[in-house]
Amino acid sequence: MKAGSKDLAKATVLFAGDSGDGMQLTGGQFTQTTALSGNDLNTFPDFPAEIRAPAGTVPGVSGFKIHFGSAKVYTAGDQVDTLVAMNAAALSSQMDQLKEGGLIIANSNGMDARNLRLAGINEDRDLLGEAEQRGFELVSVEITRLTKEALKDSPLSNKDKDRAKNMFTLGLVYWLYDREPERTERFLEKRFADQEDIREANIKVLRAGHHYGETAELFRNRFSVPPADLAPGRYRNIKGNQALSIGLITAAHKSGLELFYAGYPITPASDILHELARSKAYGVQAFQAEDEIAAITAAIGAAFGGSLAVTASSGPGIALKTEALGLAVMLELPLVVVNVQRGGPSTGLPTKTEQSDLGQALFGRNGEAPLPVLSCASPKDAFDVAFEACQIALEHMTPVMILSDGYIANGSEPWKFPSSSELPEIQPPVHKAEDGDYTPYKRDEKGVRKWAIPGTAGAEHRIGGLEKQAETGHVSYDSENHQQMVRERKEKVERVAHGYAAQEVSCGSKKGGLLVISWGSTYGAVRTAVERLHKNGIAVGQYHLRHLHPLPSDLGKLIERYDQWLIPELNEGQLLQLIRSTYLVDAKGLNKVQGVPFAHREVEEAIVGMINEKK
Amino acid sequence: MKAGSKDLAKATVLFAGDSGDGMQLTGGQFTQTTALSGNDLNTFPDFPAEIRAPAGTVPGVSGFKIHFGSAKVYTAGDQVDTLVAMNAAALSSQMDQLKEGGLIIANSNGMDARNLRLAGINEDRDLLGEAEQRGFELVSVEITRLTKEALKDSPLSNKDKDRAKNMFTLGLVYWLYDREPERTERFLEKRFADQEDIREANIKVLRAGHHYGETAELFRNRFSVPPADLAPGRYRNIKGNQALSIGLITAAHKSGLELFYAGYPITPASDILHELARSKAYGVQAFQAEDEIAAITAAIGAAFGGSLAVTASSGPGIALKTEALGLAVMLELPLVVVNVQRGGPSTGLPTKTEQSDLGQALFGRNGEAPLPVLSCASPKDAFDVAFEACQIALEHMTPVMILSDGYIANGSEPWKFPSSSELPEIQPPVHKAEDGDYTPYKRDEKGVRKWAIPGTAGAEHRIGGLEKQAETGHVSYDSENHQQMVRERKEKVERVAHGYAAQEVSCGSKKGGLLVISWGSTYGAVRTAVERLHKNGIAVGQYHLRHLHPLPSDLGKLIERYDQWLIPELNEGQLLQLIRSTYLVDAKGLNKVQGVPFAHREVEEAIVGMINEKK
Amino acid sequence: MKQVKSYTSKDFATDQEVRWCPGCGDYGILKQVRDLMPELGLEREKTVFISGIGCSSRFPYYMNTYGLHSIHGRATSLATGLKMTRSDLSVWIITGDGDGMSIGGNHLIHLLRRNPNVNILLFNNEIYGLTKGQFSPTSEQGKQTRSSPWGTVDHPFNLSALALGADASFFARTVDRESKHLRETLRQAHEHKGASLVEIYQNCNVFNDGTFSAFTDKERKQQNTLHLEEGSPLRFGDPEKPVVLTWKNGAVGAEEMGASDPGSHWIHDPYDRAKAQALSRLSDDMTYPRPFGVLYREERAVYEDLLAEQQKVIAPKRTADDLDALISGDAFWQVGQ
């Protein structure tokens, strides 16, 4: 059967195999090629457990999902069109993700008795047959054997030959989605520049896979996803933690300060440390401290010394930082704290995503210790948020918290990146020796104090965590003064909202009907859901909240324009509470705490349900 | 001029002097005698700075306020009727607390040029004259000289003689308020049993002060505050930290468990550590750990081992405990965590009171980590709250947070204490070896798991901070299971509310008009204000919220009965937010962050203002 | 008295699949510990394994005793609380070089000075395994890892020196590959009354493979390791022609065994603190081999014993009456009748 060609607006492919099967690399290559062919896309890798489990087992399955299209793509896809399964564990654990009638490309050499056993499946079961019975389209290929065959003349060891099988898969999927393997060939040439045998083998196998697709008449259809209508500009594919790191470096550059980053490894924030440690050439100091408390306090020390100071962690580490964060509030020094949220409470689900640290970000400190809280909507958005957070921290002399999450951190999407000259300069209120007398807690019209950096003659001063006298900063136990300072700190933070643009809905109806309020990584699923329903004539709009504190001053007006409000969150209703108390509207929550993002279908159902209920 | 005698319903006396002047002892003795004469009362010591400042200076002033009456007394008094000032610093810094036309008893020997200088006052000023000009009644007594004179035959050193002057003052004030000095004489006999000279001197001076009042015709009036109509029973005077400590020991006794307390010194929680360390004879293990994290984790270790485990701190220390608190939530082990709140943020005002850690208590953890939160209304209430917190922790297998504050911790009031036999037995769900198979996270009808304590054969099990499979407690990364466990933990905590009594207003109108919602130490000021206004025919009621989480299920109904809601808090509106979001009522806040409690007048004004605004 | 059950190694295994990477050194340690338990006559229900977070800290899940997998760095403080209240339990702390020495460094040194009777097994793989390969406080200077792509600049801790400085009453070193030595060392740790700290060199074959090969490779280990045995001279190298260490005027030297006067041989005495200190620094600059075995031990009062003694002195058995006396205090009064 020769495959017909079918144009698709969007497609979702999931590569799944053993941790040792190179699925992340395969997915990454497919992503790069897809991006270069002009699709919009969104990806998400999924490594279920933290420790490498024995090969072939379900805990050892590593997955990489890519959703791409000729229209805008906002999520890594709800349901999978094509599942590539390298072994029985991958197939059995991922099959449920397939859409009805979806396509399975199975490595039949990975489905033998041994593999079934490792996957914890009764050896008598016919996994592939079962898949077909469930109505999936099955393409079974002896990927392992064909790889070995393609390499029979290669001098590589059997183990190394076996390792190349992911390239066979990639070539095959390239063919299926009408992509050429050249870009990956170039990549392999570079990657294995010094290892001729491996290089040649991989390229050979890649091509073999592609040819196999062409010749073997395996597929009913071949798909083509035409380029998306993307705004002109330069693009790159980027992960959230990467975008965030680059945003920090850029902000340092734009403020003329050195970036000091202090962190302690923790999933899923560690990559920020890795990224910045690698970037020493950009003048970054990346410090792996002995714990999270040392990290944030080292950062505060560096901030006192005049650096742009940043620390990142995930929930448990942020918990440890809260005491010192209060100190930063009291000192009124710039500091950026990133929380890449993961499943909680406690150690929870360290490799899974969640949005359940919002309450901690907003209220998790002793005393009245307000600070701006921003959230990233998607991987590329992390760049903008990081930049803005630094800007706020430096220009308002305050610690700022960024909320990202595991989904954003490890997910990727194409980013139309700016040139550095387009970005604004950041202007921290630095006190210079020639500015004359220095009064540490004297405030300007924005309520911001001046930053006198050690080395500045005549501005020597002492600050600390005790309440301080207004203006002078001397220790003060005075009652009225305490009230005044509490209010001044609060108002300073509230004035940050003056810098926001006017609030607008992201998509859908501009007034009337139901408003869905999203924050953080729920952006994509909500956007997809609202656009789909709105296109079908349903009165629903999306408002995406980036600034969780202070809330935009015109948000109340926007909210009033609607009759119903839905707040989907990957927690038990944390933003919900804030919105209800602030605007006294009977908003409802859609809450999911399963370590995975919303499917847009879930959001759609909730919207429709709410609207119907009202009718 | 011979004093007339005047009956008073209530009176407030403030003893103020240098830290070295023994004001706390003086106040304490006055309190005991007043209590024994049958008055209701409430006291509050006020040490403004943490470090002993040089003698005679304003930061060195130590104060002790007592409010007593023949009717119920709920606060330590708004305005002072009688100010006893031992030196210029005390007079100048405390004069503003006096009510209009109030009485000053000044030690004129403490007002000389040297004392003025130490108090930072221009030596030319006539502080006593100024006081009279402001309309205060001034009684100037050469207390220092008269003390020395009374002791001219004593073998004591001049320094020691000088030290006895607080007893002269006390004698004088006893006379003024128609009290006999006998009880204090007995106290001195015991206290200085082995130091004859000091004992004799103090008693002599005490009597001299009393006689001086009788003979010197100093006062316009002599006051008498008749006994209050207190419920029959046995009473003692008690401070908040003391009541709390005794509550914990009692709960341990009533549950048949050992009390393990781990703490790290911090103002104003340290006295709990001191109190419990002293109580080793009651089987208490009190552990001073190397920091707050060690304290809470040691407590969790002890809880795992089957103890009633408790830790306490104040805001900054609680911040450090939040990560481990999440572990306790995940483990579902009983644990009581006490936060004796103080002025924040950061080190803030460590010796002052505040209620600004409510947000931290409710939301200050990573992930969805709900736990019951209780608050103490007054010093004696701390006993009941401590007992109930232990009961909840043990019977519901959950960490529980108690919010107290500096005002409660150090304040005192008479307590009609129970006999231990009146108190209920506490029944933790301990799994016994003979109960058969043990399934660590199997829940009973209340959603509570069983507690298998090491040493129990056949119930060996492993638990940790990772998400666990329902029932078995094995590590589980499953999505649905995570959702289930998040909900189970939440519901378990919510079911604690089933154990509450029906909610009722504390005083004032039972429906209609304005409802004032108080929590924690605002109880007294709100109660006083509401009773006063209600007596004057104003439609106002008080509801006092002890259980901040989970909220009582019948609270919504109660709130609906009113038209306006006012929530006074010593913070910027933390309970306010919770009430608004939960019940969608347009409650208003009365917020004060000055390190001092509300004056009932402030609450009255806010009530009247709100009612008038509506009219 | 209830009869003590006699367990086998298998009784100490749980039904949980062991989930370390294939080839990880942790497997070997687990096996030895499981085997050791019945040998020591420990009862499952009276034994508790407490760990922090890290690959190593998964250990308790695989021991069929009571177990707590806690939070990062705090196993030591959890264990302190447990041991203070339950001196009857045998408490085993499992920690890693990151867990025990980085975030948990403070609790470790405070535990050592307090000296409760617990056993600490610190799995030192000189790397952060669980978080996928960052340097740890024991990684050698210059090491390239994911968080130090240009090499670390951090001077590492010497755990033995740190422990002695913190007044540890027992310190020993062993290695995952030497199963017999490992088990014997753990046995001694268990027999020591007080806090026993055992540093176990553990190979992380994924992120730090072969770091300890100098001490485990057949060809190299004779030259690089020094096996400490109480009462025996410190010798290393070719067994036919061993080199022996000497200790003269507080300075360490080395001589060929045969050629030297036995009187000058350094005879191992783990109770000698000065010598233990020297041993702890012996191989800092790599001129001498690394010592394995018990470097130091001392008899020092055990924390929970001191507490119990104090309790005995001050607390005559309490009764219900005592509680009422506590509640009432001694300055109460009666209102009404």
Place this chain on the structure above:
Amino acid sequence: MKQVKSYTSKDFATDQEVRWCPGCGDYGILKQVRDLMPELGLEREKTVFISGIGCSSRFPYYMNTYGLHSIHGRATSLATGLKMTRSDLSVWIITGDGDGMSIGGNHLIHLLRRNPNVNILLFNNEIYGLTKGQFSPTSEQGKQTRSSPWGTVDHPFNLSALALGADASFFARTVDRESKHLRETLRQAHEHKGASLVEIYQNCNVFNDGTFSAFTDKERKQQNTLHLEEGSPLRFGDPEKPVVLTWKNGAVGAEEMGASDPGSHWIHDPYDRAKAQALSRLSDDMTYPRPFGVLYREERAVYEDLLAEQQKVIAPKRTADDLDALISGDAFWQVGQ
């Protein structure tokens, strides 16, 4: 080049009233530090005092330099961040026995191993002053305090031993009362390149009066103190008839000075780690006097220098272009023109 201002001691005083208890040992330390600053030629604007929380930690408010009064136990980690980014500053850490060794113990040992060029002044009063008198990790066993009314059961740290165990590159001990010794010790700490830890015995006359009187009382101090001077023998006691310490086979002895062979005298060499370790334990059991002065020093690479070197190697000056290269990465593409 801008001319270096010449300051006097007074220039280092602030307008804030000093608020320690009258008679507190902190006053004397403050005076010496203020006097020392101009002697060392330090500039106010280039000097930073960082403290944690405690009575001692109020110190920065009284020094007219840049100052940070931070949170409990973290002065060391704040200083690490500051020094990493501002190697041009002279950084002085002020901490207490509680601040530095209890809650802050971990940051202290990690700072010591990393060895940034800072000076740590640890005011050891063997008590918690600010919180009004609880025992600290240096309080002697059995001490009765507010939190140990029955006497502590905690074995205290020996700070010198702990510091050496944590690879401190400089450790010295001095006492508040001996102003000249104090100043000279601080001068040496300042001159040492690397982390200098100075333990200052400080009398808390309110909560722990006289704890160090054995070392400060005229009558007793000769017998109880050992003044270390590089190149001089270790002697103590009656100056007319001093006792001298000996160091034989790693064991400490004592002889009457005149009666003994000068060849056997223990001559102080602060660079000798083995001897420093012996010195750190010398008076543990009170048989020998307590050493004061520089116990140990070693030249070891300074943290910020290592960082700077690494930076030099890997970072050819960055330009705006580099930033754009970072933003674009090397796998970007163009859409439209």
